[in-house]
Amino acid sequence: MMTVHEVSKLAGVSIRTLQYYDRIGLLHPTGYTDAGYRLYDDTDLERLQHILLFRELEFPLKDIKNIMESPDFDRSKALEQQIELLKLKREHLDNLINFAIGIKMLGVRNMDFSAFDRSKLDEYAGQAKARWGNSPQYKEFEKKAENRTKKEDQMLADQCMLIFQAFGEIRNTDPASREAQTLVDKLQNFFTRNFYNCTDEILSGLGKMYSGGGDFTKNIDEYGGEGTAAFVHKAIQIHCGSYAYKWIFED
Numbered sequence: 001m002m003t004v005h006e007v008s009k010l011a012g013v014s015i016r017t018l019q020y021y022d023r024i025g026l027l028h029p030t031g032y033t034d035a036g037y038r039l040y041d042d043t044d045l046e047r048l049q050h051i052l053l054f055r056e057l058e059f060p061l062k063d064i065k066n067i068m069e070s071p072d073f074d075r076s077k078a079l080e081q082q083i084e085l086l087k088l089k090r091e092h093l094d095n096l097i098n099f100a101i102g103i104k105m106l107g108v109r110n111m112d113f114s115a116f117d118r119s120k121l122d123e124y125a126g127q128a129k130a131r132w133g134n135s136p137q138y139k140e141f142e143k144k145a146e147n148r149t150k151k152e153d154q155m156l157a158d159q160c161m162l163i164f165q166a167f168g169e170i171r172n173t174d175p176a177s178r179e180a181q182t183l184v185d186k187l188q189n190f191f192t193r194n195f196y197n198c199t200d201e202i203l204s205g206l207g208k209m210y211s212g213g214g215d216f217t218k219n220i221d222e223y224g225g226e227g228t229a230a231f232v233h234k235a236i237q238i239h240c241g242s243y244a245y246k247w248i249f250e251d
Helices: 004-011 016-023 042-056 059-070 075-106 118-132 137-144 150-169 178-194 202-212 214-224 227-243
Strands: 039-041
Touching: 004 016, 004 039, 004 042, 016 039, 016 137, 039 042, 039 118, 042 059, 042 075, 075 202, 150 178, 150 214, 178 202, 178 227, 202 227, 214 227
Parallel strands: none
Antiparallel strands: none
């Protein structure tokens, strides 16, 4: 059995929070000491783990209570669901990382770095670093970027836009064609060489971002022609999600 002070220290939640959980019927202690302090056993701690996982997933306390008091509640199944939800949350954060890095590399309103407001760019980068600074991709991105000059950044942006321009020239063709897939490889290698290890998973997220509307879609279409962003997205998804076309490109 553990006291409320010990559970508070172990779980990283305040004593007041544990008291509140008890008051609303979310987590009752198994017993009390002679002095009236709450005591928790292993079953209580297991329940607290589920509660904290649901809280990490931003479930309201009322919903958590209803879920855990349901006669159909299965702790093992709930844990599997929590794992899947946490994976989705991680994927969402990965997409946000890609978005933040994309903003830093390409700008928000204009692909021309010389016309871009660096203070706003640095603000986005600072926010990304504060939230996701421990990401391996972000660390690699910062390491590769730390010694580059603004002129070199501009050169990389221009090179990236040339790839999108090449996509634009074939945007009315089959995104599964050898030419389109070669450009996808070129784009992926460009990111890996200059910014961070661009895995298929990350590349897929970038493709969704390019065609998701807003500034990225608008700017890519302005550079490569209307429909370029959507074409790039389709070509990337074929590259990352369907390998049925791979044999076509083999020599």
